[in-house]
Amino acid sequence: MPVEVANESEIAVDESAIAAVCTYVLGEMGVNPVAELAVLCVDPDYMSTLHERWMGEKGPTDVLAFPMDELDTGRPDEPDPGPALLGDVVLCPSVALRQARAAGHSMDDELLLLATHGVLHILGYDHMEPEEEKEMFGLQNKLLAGWRATPREPVTGAPVERGPAGR
Template structure:
């Protein structure tokens, strides 16, 4: 799965971890390995302009998701799967810093949560209704718990196939 991460914000982020959690979520949800998505980290002003333009709300937000292709082109059971551009997840690290402090965890953990949240939106999940919220946030928690418990190569950060970490 191709996940492109670009950091255009003034705050340093772990691009490998963001790409990794997105690949993990897509894999766990059986999205075609030919699917692609981009993650863009932006500053407060740019996020505020996106938020107002697309959501009609003033001020910056933490994450926005912009879907591209139809979801059925990314399904693994498609008889003729081709590359599918899922869309863009836009994150605002400056907002993530504030939210992380309030939640009592690191900015890195907050960005992983927000990236997971954005990918779920690209895949059609929403939280406008109570039952949708319960489903989406429950899945988000399950996916993040799975991501955190998966053994990783200490150099690449990629999951190890055998559960062992380090070179062989």
Template sequence: MSIEINNESGASVDERAIGLVARHVLDSLGINPLAELSILVVDEAAMSTLHKQWLGLDGPTDVMAFPMDTLDDKPGLETDPGPSLLGDVILCPSVAARQAAAAGHSTDAELFLLTTHGVLHLLGYDHDEPEEEREMFELQSRLVTGWAEATGRGPVRTPLPGTAGEKRG
């Protein structure tokens, strides 16, 4: 599995751990080990530009996801999905830092949560409808909590279904 991380934000982030949590999500969901993923870490100005360009919304957001190849169904349901370019996850550590303070955990923990959230979006999960939101946020919580426990990182407070709204992309 190829996970490329490019930090253009100027902020110090644990790139290795971000890559490991992304790998944990993909492995846990049975995604082909030849799949490719790109993670870009940007500052607020760059994230604001992307947010406006792609979603028509002003200001920065915490995470955005840009899928490349689509999977026919949710992960784990394919017999052999084959290698694919999953897409790009864009993270903004300064927005993550503010959210981390509000959530009562570290900026690293928030970035792990946002990485998981972005990867799930690349895999076709969404939270536009209440049922989709519940499915995505419950899976996100299980994945992040499992990773944090297995690696001794955390705690990571994961949002409950019904709290996605404006917070996560």
């Protein structure tokens, strides 16, 4: 599942971990493995511009999701649909850093949470109504718990393959 992460912010981020958590979430949600996702990390000024333009709110926000209007997954009679661009998740590391400090955890943990949140928005989840919020945040917490419980390679963030028991 191709996930491209680009950091255009002034803050260093763990791009491989962001890509890995997005890949994990998409896999757990049953998204076609050839689907593509883009994640962009931006500075507060650019995020403010996006936030005002698309949400009508001033100032930077932590995450915005821009799902594609229509997914082209190929013709229905094709056994294997071609790649589809799911959309873009935009993160603002400086807002994530501020939120992480307030919550008492690392910026990396906050970015993983925000990336998960953004992917769920791309997949159609929302939290405007109380029931939607309960469903989305419950799913987000479950996915992050699963992500954290899976042993990972230290450099790539890829899941560690487990051999047969006792080996």
